[in-house]
Amino acid sequence: MEPRRINRHSAVAGTIIWIVWQLLSSNFAPLVLFVLSPLVLVPLLLAAVVDAHEDGPVMRALSWAQLPCALLLPLGLSLEPGAFALLACLPWAGWTALAAFEGLRRMWAMWRHGGRHGGVRGLYDAELAIAAGLSFPVIGSGWLLCDRLAIEPLGFSPLIVLLTAVHFHHAGFTLPVSAGLLGRAMPQREPWRAAAVGVVVAVPLVAIGITVSPLIEVGASLLTATAASIVGIGMLRRATILPRAPILPAVLSALAGACLLAAMVFASSYAIGEYTGTPWPDIGSMIQLHGAVNALGFGLLGAWAWHLSPPASPAKLVATD
Incomplete structure (x- = not known):
């Protein structure tokens, strides 16, 4: 079975599991948003990334292993922190490690294509965002394992530890992969390449800023909001250039772009307010407003838009290494 079909079946099964999990238990909002990514968003966006030119052994392995590795996450996040909760989350951590390997392989291929002017030039491409999107979730998985062991790295509160895991699965996966796919889909290279x-x-810089400096944090948050807003505008614009039939991908793309723009308003307001000492909305409202709009609005609707109308990948990314 081809990887795209595998990923579609995995997304449907993951959606059912995610919904049933909500019905059978009362879950903390960050946990709900976290599990949405591995079970639903990851397979949908993987299917959009993979095509006949990228059907290499690693991507095929990622497609086959995604659902089995994500299946135990609802259980692991329903248990109290400890050894059993950790064991349930380890398969997903292993999957993200393999995805990070694929992401780094892609970055190395881009570096090699930088030509005689230097490898850095090869990295200035929207495809970098797809490679980074495959790589970032392994960081989130590390923080998830800390959460399941009740470890508080660098003295961060349990909530911040969990939100960091969420950050690297949504801002660290859904947003970069969507930005990279937008770079593939749009006829012009700029400003989509710059946004990607x-x-x-910006995504890792936000985490660094939280750890090191409030000034870096607010600057990185505003950079994220700016780049993400360009992605949102791009998804709105893409809705106008998609073929009229079928119309569903265009509608989903437009709704996802609008949700991303709304989510970035909340993110910018919170970042500036936190730096000045008057954060608005507060952290609880941010989880409910920014988190829900970003994950369910932009993430879920956007993932289905890309899945139903995926752009072709560049020939240079043929997995022959």
């Missing part, structure tokens, strides 16, 4: 690279720089 901006997302790649």
Whole structure:
């Protein structure tokens, strides 16, 4: 079975599991948003990334292993922190490690294509965002394992530890992969390429800023909001250039773009307010507003838009290494 079909079946099964999990238990909002990514968003976006030119052994392995590795996450996040909760999350951590390997392989291929002017030039491409999107979730998985062991790295609160895991599965996966796919889909290279690279720089910079400096944090948050807003505008614009039939991908793309723009308003307001000492909305409202709009609005609707109307990948990314 081809990887795209595998990923579609996995997304449907994952959606059912995610819904049933909500019905059978009362879950903390960040946990709900976290599990949405591995069970639903990851397979949908993997299917959009993979085509006949990228059906290499690693991507095929990622497609086959995604659902089995994500299946135990609802259980692991329903248990109290401890050894059993950790064991249930380890398969997903292993999957993200393999995805990070594929992401780094792609970055190395881009570096090699930089030509005689230097490898860095090869990295200035929207495809960098797809490679980074495959790589970032392994960081989130590390923080998830810390959460399941009740470890508080660097003295961060349990909530921040969990939100960091969520950050690297949504801002660290859904947003970069969507930015990279937008770079494939749009006829012009700029500003979509700049936005994609901006997302790649901004996502880890936010985490660094939280750890090191409030000034870096607010700057990185505004950079993320700016780059993501360009992605949102691009998805709105893509809705106008998709073929009229079928119309569903265009509608989903437009709704996802609008949700991303709304989510970035909340993110910018919170970042500036936190730096000045008057954050708005507060952290609880941010989880409910920014998190839900970003994950369910932009993430879920956007993932289905890309899945139903995926752009072709560049020939240079044929997995022959």
